Amino acid sequence: MIKKCLGCGAILQDKDINEIGYTPKLSNDLCMRCFKLKHYGKNLNNGKVQNNDSIINYINNTKVIVLFLVDFLNINSEIIKYFKKINNSKYLVITKSDIIPKNIIKDRLIKxxxxxxxxxxxxxxxxxxxxxxxxxxxxxxxSKKVILCGLTNMGKSSLINKIIGSDITVSNKENTTQEFINVGSFIDAPGFVSNYKVLVAKTKIKPITYQLKSKYYLLINEHILASSKDINITLYLPNDILVEKRRKREEYNYKIEISDNEDLIIKGLGFIKFSSECCIYINNSDIEIRPSIIGGSNEN
Ligand SMILES: Nc1nc2c(ncn2[C@@H]2O[C@H](COP(=O)(O)OP(=O)(O)OP(=O)(O)O)[C@@H](O)[C@H]2O)c(=O)[nH]1
Ligand SMILES: [Mg+2]
Incomplete structure (x- = not known):
């Protein structure tokens, strides 16, 4: 009989330690990967990566209600494209609302x-x-069947655990949930994956405003950001991201024109709000520009 890991949904097997679902004893409820993640926070391997379109197809072949989860820092057009591909009755759920900065007016953010x-x-x-x-x-x-889906690390499994008291494995590593897991009236889905790494914000975001002078650049994690003129920018990032001001160097990969009241999204990390138009230089291609989602009466 097929037995699935209660933590990640993978089929349990005792044959290959390097394969997903491995457990030394088939009588265990958890695979070794989940056991180590749960008890030691250790990631034995990155797990199997599901194909995003296969996840969407699976969902579209069901009649279940969809909760599409995304947190405040990870809203971008690539993610919303997946939301739009879903044909079922659906809600966009901004999860981890505890990390949203205090000054943000939620109704305005939704609008x-x-x-x-x-x-x-x-x-x-x-x-x-x-x-x-x-x-x-x-x-x-x-009383209706509901599926939770969204980018990896958005808190799908945590939310189901909180709602129904289940014990699905939760971690800040990517691809924690390996297969669809049926629990009560909920289905947990493996997360969507992308080219970029998704960092987890643990605490309420404290926006930081910088004066970025043209003779300096900012080092944000490994990302370099410089501007053609002196500007004020506000960073919305996990609080533990290291941001350093350094003297300007010359080589940058991309030059981008930004209008006032626009956000520069650094995918997987967060976004930067620009209050005035400028030309910026950056070394990373996982970026997007959008009209600011925190503009209007949220201005700080
Ligand atoms: N601050 C905060 N952190 C949360 C919340 N929900 C989940 N997290 C954290 O986000 C990380 C990812 O949580 P998971 O529930 O494993 O996310 P997931 O969407 O199931 O991830 P995959 O299974 O990889 O697709 C963990 O470090 C959680 O502790 C929340 O409401 N607030
Ligand atoms: Mg999960």
Missing amino acids: NIKEVYKIDEDILFCSAKNKENINKLLNLTE
Whole structure:
């Protein structure tokens, strides 16, 4: 009989230690990877990576309600493209609402996201950490089957655990959930993956405003950002990201024109709000520009 790991959904097997689902004893409920992740926070391997379109096809072949999870820092057009490919009844859920900076007015944020990304469906906030809207999500989906999907690390498994008290493996490593997991009226999905690494913001984001002078550049993790003129920018990033100001060097890979009130998204990391137009130089291609989602009355 096929037995699945309760932590990640992989089929348990005792034949190959390097393959997904390995456990030394088939009587165990968890594969070795989940056991180590849960008890020691250790990642034995990166797991199997599911194909994003296969996940979408699976969902589109069901009639279940879809909660599409994304956190405040990871909203970008690549992710929204996947949201739009889903044909089922669906909600966009801004998860980990506890990390959203204090000054952000949530109604304004929803209005801006709807406008920028042309979304007609309802957008909700929720947090597994402080339980925001957990009951609302339960009521919305009452007695119907619901699937949670979204980019890896958006907190899908954490949310299901919080709602129904299950014990699916949760970690800040990518691809923690390996297969679709049926628990109660919920289905947990493997996360979508992308070319970029998705960092996890642990605590409430404290936006930092910098004066970026043309003779300096900012080193944000491994990303370099310089400007053609002196400008003020506000960084929305996980708080533990290292940002350093350095004297300008000359070689940059990309030159981009930015208008006032636009966000520069550094995918997997967060975004930077520009208050005035300028020309920036950057060395990373995993970026996007959009009208700021925190513009209008949220201005700081
Ligand atoms: N601050 C905060 N962190 C959260 C919340 N929910 C989840 N996290 C953290 O986000 C990380 C990823 O959580 P998971 O539940 O494993 O995410 P997932 O979407 O199931 O990830 P995959 O299985 O890889 O697709 C973990 O470090 C969680 O502790 C939340 O509501 N607030
Ligand atoms: Mg998961």
